[in-house]
Amino acid sequence: MRIGFDASPLARPHPPGIVRVVESALAALERADGVEVVRLAPEPSEPLARWRRRTLAAASGKQSLAGIHSFLSAFPWRGPGLRVQTIHELPWKHGVAENADWRHKLWARFGPRRADAVITATEYTAREIGRPLAREGGRVHVVGWGVDERFAEEPPLGTVDEVVLTRYRLPEGPFALCPGAVRAKKNLAAVLHGAARLHASGGPKLTIVVSGPDTQDLRRDLGLASQLGLSRWVSTPGTIEEEDLPAILRLAAVVPVLSRSEGFGLPVLEALACGTPVVVPADSAQAEVAGEDGIRVDPGDADAVAAGLRQAIETREEQRYVLPERARAFTWERTARGIADVWRAIT
Numbered sequence: 001m002r003i004g005f006d007a008s009p010l011a012r013p014h015p016p017g018i019v020r021v022v023e024s025a026l027a028a029l030e031r032a033d034g035v036e037v038v039r040l041a042p043e044p045s046e047p048l049a050r051w052r053r054r055t056l057a058a059a060s061g062k063q064s065l066a067g068i069h070s071f072l073s074a075f076p077w078r079g080p081g082l083r084v085q086t087i088h089e090l091p092w093k094h095g096v097a098e099n100a101d102w103r104h105k106l107w108a109r110f111g112p113r114r115a116d117a118v119i120t121a122t123e124y125t126a127r128e129i130g131r132p133l134a135r136e137g138g139r140v141h142v143v144g145w146g147v148d149e150r151f152a153e154e155p156p157l158g159t160v161d162e163v164v165l166t167r168y169r170l171p172e173g174p175f176a177l178c179p180g181a182v183r184a185k186k187n188l189a190a191v192l193h194g195a196a197r198l199h200a201s202g203g204p205k206l207t208i209v210v211s212g213p214d215t216q217d218l219r220r221d222l223g224l225a226s227q228l229g230l231s232r233w234v235s236t237p238g239t240i241e242e243e244d245l246p247a248i249l250r251l252a253a254v255v256p257v258l259s260r261s262e263g264f265g266l267p268v269l270e271a272l273a274c275g276t277p278v279v280v281p282a283d284s285a286q287a288e289v290a291g292e293d294g295i296r297v298d299p300g301d302a303d304a305v306a307a308g309l310r311q312a313i314e315t316r317e318e319q320r321y322v323l324p325e326r327a328r329a330f331t332w333e334r335t336a337r338g339i340a341d342v343w344r345a346i347t
Contacts, residue, residue, distance in 0.1 A: 001034060001035055001036065001066050001340075001343060001344070001347065002036040002038060002063075002064060002065050002066055003035060003036065003037065003038065003065060003066050003067060003068075003069055003343060004038045004040045004056075004059050004060060004063065004065040004067070004068045004069065004081075005026060005029075005037055005038065005039055005040060005068075005069045005071070006040055006041075006052070006056060006068060006069065006070040006071060006072065006075065007022060007026065007039040007040060007041045008040075008041050008042055008048060008051070008052070008072075009022045009071060009072070010022055010023060010041065011041040011042060011044075012042070012048055016180065017180075017264075017266050018071065018072070018088070020266060021071060021145055021266075022071045024145075024146060024148060024332045024335075025071070025145070025146075025332060025335050025336065025339065026039065027332070028146070028331075028332035028333050028335060028336035029336045029339060029340070031333075031336070032333070032336045032337070032340060034340055034344075035336075035339075035340050035343070038059075038063060038065060040056055040059055040068075042055070052074060052075070052076055053076060053078075056068060056076045056079075057076035057077070057078045057079030058079055059079070060079055060080045060081030061079065061080045061081070065081055066081060066082060066343065066347055067081035067082030067083055067084065067116070067343075068081060068082075068083055068084070069084045069339070069343070070083070070084065070085055070086055071086050072085075072086060073085060073086065073087050073088070073104065073107035073108055073111055074103075074107050074111075075111065075115065077114055082116040082117075082343075082346055082347065083114065083115045083116050083117075084115060084116065084117045084118070084119060084339075084342060084343070084346075085107075085111045085112065085115035085117070085118045085119070086118070086119045086120070087107075087108055087111070087112070087118055087119075087120050087125065087129060087263075088120070088121065088125070088263035088264070089125055089128075089261050089262060089263030089285070090108055090125070090128045090129070090261070091104075091185065091260075091261035092104075092105060093128060093261070094260045094261040095260060096184070096185045096260050096261040097184070097185075098183060098184065098185045098261075108129070112129065112139060112140065115139070116139070116346045117139050117140075117141060117342050117343075117345070117346050118139055118140045118141065119141050119142075119143050119338075119339070119342060120140065120141075120142060120143075120263065121142070121143065121144050121145050121263055121264040121285075122142065122144065122263065122264055122285040122288045122289065123142055123288060124284065124285040124287075124288050125263050125264075125285060126140050126142050141338070141341075141342045141345075143335060143338035143339055143342065144264070144289075144330055144334070144335065144338070145264050145266060145269070145330065145332075145335055146269075146330045146331045146332035146333070146334060146335045147266075147269045147270055147273045147327050147330050147331070147332075148270075148332070150246050151245075151246050151249065151269075151270045151273035151274050151327070152246065152273060152274065152324070153250065153273070153274055153275035153320055153321060153323075153324050154250075155246070155247060155250065159247075161247035161248075161250050161251055162251070163247075164244050164247045164248055164251070165251065167244070168237035168238075168240065168244070168248070169235065169237060170207075170209060170235060170237065170248070170251070171207045171209075171235065173205065173206075173207060174204055174205075174206050174207070174253035174254075174313050174316075175206065175207040175208070175209045175235070175251075175252055175253060176191065176195070176206055176207070176208050176209065176252065176253060176254045176255065176256055176309065177209050177211065177248060177249065177252040177254075177255050177271075177276075178191055178208060178209065178210045178211070178255075178256060179211050179212075179240075179245075179255070179257075179267040180211060180212045180267075181210045181211070181212065181218075181221075182210060182211075182212035182213060182214070182215040182217060182218040183212075183215065183217055184217045185259055185260055185261055186257075186258075186259050187258045187259055187260050187299055188208075188210060188218075188221045189221055189224055190256075190258045190299040190300070190302075190305055191208060191256045191258060191305065191309075192208065192221065192224055192225050192228055192230060192234075193228070193302040193305065194256075194297075194302050194304075194305025194306045194308070194309055195208055195228075195230060195233065195305075195306070195309065196228040196229065196230055196302070197302040197303055197305070197306035198306040198309050198310060199229075199230070199233070201306065203306065203309075203310050203313075204310065204313050205233065206233065206253065206254075206309060206313065207233050207234070207235055208225075208230070208233060208234045208235070209235045209236075209237065209248075209252070210234065210235070210236050211237060211238070211239065211240045212238070212239060213238065213239055214236075214238075218236065222234065222236070245270070246270075246274060249270060249271050249274040249276050250274045250275065250276065252271070252276050253276075253277075253312060253313045253316050254276065254277050254278070254279060254309055254312035254313060254316070255267055255268070255271035255276055255277070255278050255279075256278070256279040256280075256305070256308070256309065257271075257278060257279070257280055257286050258279065258280070258281055258297075258299040258305070259281075259284075259286065260299075262284060262285045262286050263285055264285055264289060265280070265284075265285055265286040265289050268280060268286050268289045268290050268294070269289055269327050269330055270327075271323075272290065272293060272323045272324065272326050272327040273323075273324050273327035273328075274324070275319065275320035275321060275322075275323050275324055276316070276320075276323070277295060277311075277312035277315060277316060277319055277323065278290050278293075278294050278295065278312075279294075279295045279297055279305070279308040279309060279312055280294045280295070280296060280297075281296070281297065281298070281299050282296040282297065282298060289330075290326070291326055293319075293322070293323050293326045295308045295311055295312055296308075
């Protein structure tokens with residue numbers, strides 16, 4: 001089966017999570033049997049919307065493809081062949097402005113009516129898309145993402161994780177890693193309020209490490225940290241290099257992922273694979289991914305968040321070799337099989 005895959009997220013700027021999904025899923029599909037992967041991406045000077053509307057739409061006929069698979073909600077409406085759409089999340093349902101403009105809303109609303117199949121990564125998002133739609137020919141399919149093998153509870157032989165502490169000016173005491181929490185949707189404020197309550201109650205002095213570039217949202221949250229008396233307990237090392245992320249996850253005491261809107265939550269899975277506890281919203285895609293191993297809290301309740309952070313710190317070592325078991329069920333090979341199964345179902 002010869003399928004064209006929209007690989008534009010690898011050629012144009014996209015959120016890191018989307019890029020990782022596309023890279024890893026395509027690599028796994030290329031290793032699998034039964035699917036011939038044809039990567040399709042725009043030329044550097046070609047406008048993305050026009051490329052998708054014209055060049056990508058015509059690719060099926062020109063390259064004898066069964067159809068086009070998009071890892072995004074946008075896909076070419078016209079042209080020969082089948083269409084598979086991916087809907088990651090519906091942020092406007094949670095009061096989140098990011099990726100909630102009219103274009104995203106239109107693709108989420110009308111795309112499933114034109115696509116031959118829709119993929120989403122969690123049952124949580126599938127329910128938000130709408131079970132009535134899912135029953136109409138079974139067009140909505142849940143295909144979970146995976147975790148790379150480099151995320152593990154022990155570093156590779158000959159590697160010492162602690163060297164990254166100096167590289168990123170990280171504390172030697174317990175710290176919470178908040179990956180990419182420089183965007184409002186990541187809800188860093190909930191972590192800050194919880195940490196402040198934890199400190200005030202005599203709990204462990206936890207440093208909040210926020211990775212990612214300097215943004216207006218981050219500056220606003222740093223102002224909140226100052227108001228809460230947490231300025232000395234917040235570290236902003238900037239962007240963490242991909243090769244250093246597993247080490248930092250292994251060294252962290254906890255990874256809180258309290259996003260207001262999330263379609264899956266790769267940091268949840270990556271932290272668990274490294275043996276690090278995660279704190280997640282009770283009713284969320286993150287909680288679905290973490291399963292019974294996630295510490296579930298109400299992000300709007302600072303006392304609940306503080307209790308979750310304390311629990312994570314106190315159980316950190318005893319959970320180190322338990323938590324990775326949950327992550328081992330999520331492989332990119334399983335993702336590739338799921339995608340291939342969807343295509344087999346519609347051809």
